[in-house]
Amino acid sequence: MNDAEKTACISPVRLGYSSQFKFKCHPGVSCFTQCCRGINIILTPFDIIQMKNRLGLSSREFLAIYTEPHMLEKTDLPMVTLKLLDDERESCPFVKDGEGCIIYxxxxxxxxxxxxxxxTLQHKEGADDEGFFFFxxxxxxKGFEEDGDWTVAEWREDQGVDLRDEINREWTDLVVRKRSFPPNIKLTEKAKKMFFLVSYDIDKFKEFVFESxxxxxxxxxxxxxxxxxxxxIALLKFGLEWLKAVLFKETDPEQQASNAADR
Known part of the structure; x- marks a missing residue:
């Protein structure tokens, strides 16, 4: 059994926010950017907004150039992953040898x-106070061999995922709630298109809100x-609250959407 096969046999060890570990990544590490090859990265709504603005593209242009559409397993919901380069290593389009990530x-x-x-995709406050993280x-x-002491909570704050999880929390809640539905309960094609529009094509959703x-x-x-x-970001939160009210038949969708935009 080779190292990769041994790794595949290791069950994830549950880590909480206070769990400690050592890790550091930098250009001097021999494996620098190897983790940016042959990857499967699901992009969140906030990821799309940040990346398309960084590149000066509309959301539709970014989706067409840099993403691939899929159906999220067990949810029947559309989602997008980062489109990798068609090279031998299936590289991330934003990673450069010797430089690392150009949109870091x-x-x-x-x-x-x-x-x-x-x-878990769920990040709502109180949903899982201990969290469930794993290596x-x-x-x-080789990053685990470098000096760098962290708790999971410290790492999340340092890397900015706590902020992103907060912004994406209504979206992750929608995904988790749909995942809990019985398999025979399907969304209509119109509902799936609206989920995609709100989640990923924020510029087109803005047109829908203000020009229809x-x-x-x-x-x-x-x-x-x-x-x-x-x-x-306020538009995204507004859209997600409205979408939740529509998909799950919650009351007062207008008030919920207004409240979301105020957060």
């Missing part, structure tokens, strides 16, 4: 978590309208 400040949430994985055991990674009859059919206060017109 706006890298995806999954990249920020590494070398940790999270065993991504890759035999090539949307605001004539839903009573939204003026302050909220101005906020979501100027702030993409």
């Amino acid at each position: 400040e706006d890298r995806p949430t999954s990249c920020r978590y590494y070398p940790l994985g999270t065993a 991504i055991n890759e035999p090539h990674c 009859s949307f605001l004539k059919r839903i009573d939204v206060d003026g302050a909220t309208v101005e906020k979501i017109k100027q702030d993409e």
Whole structure:
């Protein structure tokens, strides 16, 4: 059994926020950027906003150039992953040999978590106070041999995933709730398209809100309208609360969306 096969046999050890570990990644590590090859990175709504703005693209342009669509397992929901280069190593399009990630400040949430994985998509306050994290055991990674002492909570704060999990929490809640549905309960194609629009194509969703009859059919206060017109994060939260009300038939979708934009 080779090292890779041994690693595959290791069951994840549950880590909590206070769990401690040693890790450091830098250009001097022999495996630098190897973890950026042959990867499967699910992009979150906030990832899309940050990355498309970094590159000066519309959300539709970014989706067309840098992502691949899939159906998320056990949810029947559309999602997108980062499209890898068609080279021998299946490299991330944003990693350069010797340089590392050229969009490092706006890298995806999954990249920020590494070398940790999270065993739940749920990040709502009080949903799982201990969290469920684990190490991504890759035999090539030498970062564990470097000096760098962390707790899981410290690592999340340092890498900025705590902020991203907070922004994405309504989206992750939608995914988890749909995952809990019986397999025979399916969303309509229209509902799936709306989930995709709100989650990933924020520029097109903005057009939908302001250039269709949307605001004539839903009573939204003026302050909220101005906020979501100027702030993409507020627009995302507004859309997710509205989507939750539509998909799960919750009451007062207008009020929920207005409250979300105020957070």
